[in-house]
Amino acid sequence: MGTDLSKPGAFDERILSLADHMSPEQISRELGDVVTPARVALRIHELLKAQDWLSLAEQDRLVTYKMRKILTKLEGQYMDLDSAKVQVKVLQAIGTRLDKRAAATTEDLQTYNANVGRTLGRVVDLALTYMKGALREQVDPELWDSLVMDALEQARREIERGQSAIDD
Secondary structure: OOOOOOOOOHHHHHHHHHHOOOOHHHHHHHOOOOOOHHHHHHHHHHHHHOOOOOHHHHHHHHHHHHHHHHHHHHHHOOOOHHHHHHHHHHHHHHHHHHHHHHHHHHHHHHHHHHHHHHHHHHHHHHHHHHHHHHOOOOOOHHHHHHHHHHHHHHHHHHHHHHHHHHHO
């Protein structure tokens, strides 16, 4: 094992450091069978999930964790220039991968938001059409159209307010 697992966070750190190249069964054996493979798999999932809702975000957390470990190693050691150059190249490649994944996630979220907006628009349109028909004898059509325009403008402002909160 080699790592003092009694230190706070050491057990989780050890599991994560093995997760990129070992299965839960192998990790369990590496840890002296003190935890079952099922528990190892669950703990890896718990550690990487945090508050993220995408499995790609879980993967990003693992990559970020690895980058921090490499940086810590670089900071703690004096190494020859060639080794440092190789490690910097690896970090740059990982950073590029994270940037691409973040851009793809942002694009996916924008597409999702647009689809939700279109669906909500259709639902509101159907509801308003129904209400207009149901109240056609009781509400002046011009007043109805004016109220609908006011309501849609209010909805647009709320959407923009929510979007600006997300962008911040």
